[in-house]
Amino acid sequence: MPRAGLGTAAVVAAGADLADEIGFAGLTMGRLAERLGVRTPSLYKHVAGQDDLNRRIAALALDEAAGAIGAAIQGLAGRDALRAAARALRAFVVAHPGRYAATIGLEPTGPEDPIALAAARLLEPFSAVLRGYDIAPADTTHALRAMRSVFHGFATIEAGGGFQWATGTDESFEWLVDLVDRGLCAGSATQPTRSAVH
Amino acid sequence: MPRAGLGTAAVVAAGADLADEIGFAGLTMGRLAERLGVRTPSLYKHVAGQDDLNRRIAALALDEAAGAIGAAIQGLAGRDALRAAARALRAFVVAHPGRYAATIGLEPTGPEDPIALAAARLLEPFSAVLRGYDIAPADTTHALRAMRSVFHGFATIEAGGGFQWATGTDESFEWLVDLVDRGLCAGSATQPTRSAVH
DNA sequence: AGCTAGAAGCTAGCATCATTAGCCAGCATG
């Protein structure tokens, strides 16, 4: 029996592709093995198990997303950068729903977890976008979390099929980006009482 | 063998409680049966299967969330209503992580699907909040989707353990609410060119 | 009160999966 010449990276990549094709929920060790022309137990030579596979796919996805967004905002600033970043994230989720689904609802085991590292890398381009706005240093964490929440929320809802969704999604997305842009601008200009509370 | 006196509602409620306790991922037909003092196959007299159970739990959760948010915004308007709604949703997700997880990433089979109906009911209190802002009628759909994305995003990230999260989450949440408030206010005051496009 | 029919429970059994144990073949190094 000839060797298939697999490796951890190849297995993870194939798993990510398969998840994108048939949906993350349908990603099974058996199907992945079949896709790779190999019997199921052989996968365990490259991956510790399904959970490990999922986490590796998630880390890969976060890394790829970070790269795509970073590239998208090159040379842009302010609202242009915000829009570019948001669009790039959305495009990634639409193009890779399985990969993205793998990133939902997982806890890094520690600060050295590849997932935590990849997540940190994904935060970086968003930090860059934020630098184009006039945000108080004490508020950057909040602003980062806000951006993450907003676009993550939109992406998951859209990727999950939304509810009554379907029509006008593009417009709604641009509207959402503008809302965030307005919020970030206004937040820097006016520092009302409530910001002085904490 | 004495009858347990179950019914679909009782099974679904027990499933929702169990999901909140041990996590939605750990909700299994066997465990639920055990909790109800019944053998696994008996559940199939009340529920078509695991998928059906999950969808019913999701519908229940959406319905309960809609009720909680609706109650929370009674007598409030504008920013007060927005904050109350957002806090109520967040409180619900924190108190019922299993229920909420059941609502993530499911597609209603049709407009008559109980999930679609419950989702529509959840939209209602948010519509009420929006009425406290001066949003152009053509933009209400976008604004609704925006609110849903924002708070869904924050809730899921927080429920999923977040990433480097943990500290200052409350502050970040309030900051996010204020950002949306600013965005909604500014969106009504200024009607820039892009709003006149469609 | 007794009969009947359907609802609600049960045992047994099957299919699918993830996972482990243990074997064997190819390849690279001495």
Next chain:
DNA sequence: CATGCTGGCTAATGATGCTAGCTTCTAGCT
């Protein structure tokens, strides 16, 4: 050429969802 590691395999186990088919309880009718 021997040797040992690596990566593939078969076989088997245990968990889980689900179906089939039997039995018993109970509601409702006569």
